[in-house]
Amino acid sequence: MTVLGRREFLAGAGTLAVSARSVFAAAQAARPGAVFPPSVRADFPSVALETYMNSAAMHPLGTFAARAIEQGLAYRLHGAGAGRADFGADRQQDLKKRYGQLIGATAGEIAYTANTSDGENIVVMGLDLPKRGGNIVIDELHFTTSLYMYKELEKKGVELRIVKHRNWAIDVNDMDRAIDRNTRLVSLALVSNVNGFMHDAKSVSALAHARGAYLFADIIQAVGAVPIDMRRLGIDFASAGTYKWLMGERGIGFLYVREDLQGTVLPTTRYGHRQVANFNRAELTWEPLPGAAKYETGGIGVLLAACVSEGIDYVQKLGLDRIRAHARQLTDRLQKELPPLGYKPLTPRGTETPILAFELKDAAATARALQSGNVAGTIIANENRLRLSVSVFNTHEDVDRVVNVLGGRRNSELGISRN
Numbered sequence: 001m002t003v004l005g006r007r008e009f010l011a012g013a014g015t016l017a018v019s020a021r022s023v024f025a026a027a028q029a030a031r032p033g034a035v036f037p038p039s040v041r042a043d044f045p046s047v048a049l050e051t052y053m054n055s056a057a058m059h060p061l062g063t064f065a066a067r068a069i070e071q072g073l074a075y076r077l078h079g080a081g082a083g084r085a086d087f088g089a090d091r092q093q094d095l096k097k098r099y100g101q102l103i104g105a106t107a108g109e110i111a112y113t114a115n116t117s118d119g120e121n122i123v124v125m126g127l128d129l130p131k132r133g134g135n136i137v138i139d140e141l142h143f144t145t146s147l148y149m150y151k152e153l154e155k156k157g158v159e160l161r162i163v164k165h166r167n168w169a170i171d172v173n174d175m176d177r178a179i180d181r182n183t184r185l186v187s188l189a190l191v192s193n194v195n196g197f198m199h200d201a202k203s204v205s206a207l208a209h210a211r212g213a214y215l216f217a218d219i220i221q222a223v224g225a226v227p228i229d230m231r232r233l234g235i236d237f238a239s240a241g242t243y244k245w246l247m248g249e250r251g252i253g254f255l256y257v258r259e260d261l262q263g264t265v266l267p268t269t270r271y272g273h274r275q276v277a278n279f280n281r282a283e284l285t286w287e288p289l290p291g292a293a294k295y296e297t298g299g300i301g302v303l304l305a306a307c308v309s310e311g312i313d314y315v316q317k318l319g320l321d322r323i324r325a326h327a328r329q330l331t332d333r334l335q336k337e338l339p340p341l342g343y344k345p346l347t348p349r350g351t352e353t354p355i356l357a358f359e360l361k362d363a364a365a366t367a368r369a370l371q372s373g374n375v376a377g378t379i380i381a382n383e384n385r386l387r388l389s390v391s392v393f394n395t396h397e398d399v400d401r402v403v404n405v406l407g408g409r410r411n412s413e414l415g416i417s418r419n
Contacts, residue, residue, distance in 0.1 A: 031396050035326035036318070041393040043314075051401045054376040056193060056221060056355045056389035059247050064314055068306040069249075087302040087309070095309045099254050102312060103219070103238070104229030108291030109262075111255040112274075112300045116220045117145040119239020119255035120187070122295050123216050124149065126266040127185060134184040135159035137208075139170045141192040143218055150187070168195050168346045168357070172203045183213040190228065190238075191221035195347045195387070196355025198226065205234030214265070220244055220253075224315045225354050226324060230256055237266070245354075245391070246315065248308030252301050257292050272297025323392055327354040330390040333399045341407045346385060354391060360384045366406070373405030 041047065044060040052060060075084040097107040113119040129136060130153060138150055140162055147162075154160040161178045163170055170188075179186060186208045191198050205215045214236040222228050224245030230238060238256040242248030257266055268275070274296040276286040288294065315323070334356055339345055343358035360366050363381040370377055378387040388402065 033329070034395075035322050035329070036392055040318070041395065044393045047393050051373070051375040051398050051405075053388040053390060053394065053398065053402060054378055055391040056196075056244060056387060057378050058250075059244050059391060060393070061249070062247055062311070062314060064310045065247060065249070065307045068310045069303050072303040072306050087306040091309070092300065092302075092305060095305055095312070096254075098309070098312050098316075100256075102316070103223055103256060104231050105256050106259065106291075109230075109256055109259050111257065111292035111295040112305075113239060113253040113255045113295075114251065115241045115253045116143070116218055116239045117149075119237075119253055120146060120149070120216060120218065122255060122269070123237045123239070123257075123266060124153070124185070125269050126295075127214075129153060129158050129184055130156040132184055133157070134182040135161055135180075137161045137163065137175065137178045137183055137186045137213075139163040139165070139175070139188060141165055141168075141170060141194045141197055142187065142189050143193055146187055146189070146218065165197075167348065169197050169348045170199060172200050172207075175204050176207055179207050179211055179213060181211050183208065183211055185214050185216060187216040187218075189218040189221065190233075190235075191219070191226065191353050191355065193221050193355070193387075194385075195357035196221075196351050196353040196389070197348060198222070198351060198353050201233040201235060205236075209234060214261075221353070221355065224311070224320075224323075225327075226352060227320045230258070236261060242304070242308040242311065246308050247311030249304045252304040252308065255292065255295055257295065259291075262292060263294060266295075268294045270295070270297050274298065318392060324352065326392060327390050328352070330354075330394055330396065330399050331356055333396070334388060334390075334402070337399070337403045338406060341403070343386065343406065355387065355389045358386045358388070360386050369405055369408070373401065375402055375405050377402075 043062045043064065045063065046052070046060045071083060072087060075086055078084060093107060096110040100107050100110050113122065136150055136153065136158055138146060138160070150160050163174045163178050166174070186204060188199050188201070188204065190201055201215070201217060208215045215234060216237040217235045219228065219238045220240040221244060223240050224247070236258050239253060241250065241253040243250045273279070275289055275294050277289055279286040331354060335345055335347070335349060338358055342361065346357040346359055347355070360379070363379055363384050366386060367379050367381070379385070380387070
């Protein structure tokens with residue numbers, strides 16, 4: 001195993017970036033109607049190594065995010081100086097503000113968490129659903145953690161209602177039938193990791209609120225990929241990690257709690273120094289910090305925070321409207337060109353997300369084809385499902401490659417070397 005030093009790593013990343021610019025610049029520039037210039041692809045050096053259609057699993061690291069981590073490490077190694085500063089309290093608060101702006105929330109409605117599931121656990125445990133009784137409504141396109149968690153709560157006496165999909169979409173009318181006056185919480189993935197389906201959250205929240213329930217949304221596959229607004233959609237609680245469409249890293253996330261629900265509907269169930277100020281050790285007194293800070297405990301991963309801070313800047317610089325326009329060009333092609341090759345679409349047409357799923361007749365054969373063709377996607381073998389997802393660095397040439405590989409073209413025809 002070869003271990004690269006910091007300079008070697010950065011030099012290698014730079015070489016990949018230059019390679020990406022030279023290899024893909026002409027092709028993308030020649031494509032009419034391209035939304036982004038070739039420099040965007042070059043900001044993600046690892047995609048020069050393969051046809052990467054797997055950002056719904058983990059987004060490639062951008063050079064901008066790597067620089068933020070490098071600067072944070074330099075500060076830890078050498079202290080403050082030119083280009084070296086800690087990602088301290090002011091920058092952490094500013095990051096909450098900018099993340100809030102991305103989802104239509106205030107900084108005071110945002111808390112730091114470890115990941116998406118951590119945030120949902122804070123909500124579920126704070127609501128103390130087993131004690132309150134009633135039922136919880138979810139759907140079968142929800143994330144694995146949520147399905148598992150609510151099934152475990154069912155053992156503690158909570159009634160669980162799971163809405164089934166109809167042709168890989170969740171019908172609002174089915175949610176309507178499931179939600180009643182005894183529903184305490186409706187939990188959904190705003191954009192499903194299963195197939196990219198996007199809930200009509202505004203309609204679901206209206207149903208929930210009319211019957212006295214609250215709405216939680218897992219938004220990790222939505223934020224940074226599609227425009228969202230907590231207030232417009234009527235979402236009460238939401239959580240997200242940062243390593244997908246926010247282009248950050250694993251190990252840090254955000255929890256949104258609507259301001260008027262903080263400390264009342266959702267009390268604090270965990271305790272830590274990040275919740276208080278002016279702590280007096282002798283008298284054991286303190287001042288509670290306002291806002292969603294009451295859901296935080298100890299220190300956060302500041303290098304990870306610096307990383308996603310740059311990711312949010314990058315997303316905002318590109319613009320969500322342009323990100324969507326770019327993704328739409330590519331997903332429309334995949335939806336059109338893969339079904340004739342035998343891949344049945346499992347994502348409803350017109351879905352406005354960068355995630356697509358297709359049914360497989362032979363998961364093992366498809367996995368071999370993707371590996372041989374140097375294409376990265378996600379195969380869920382036991383469900384015979386292929387998931388492909390596109391991001392800002394993907395091109396029409398990537399779609400060509402995927403279509404050709406899944407269509408059975410030989411490596412020699414595609415110019416793929418396995419040396």
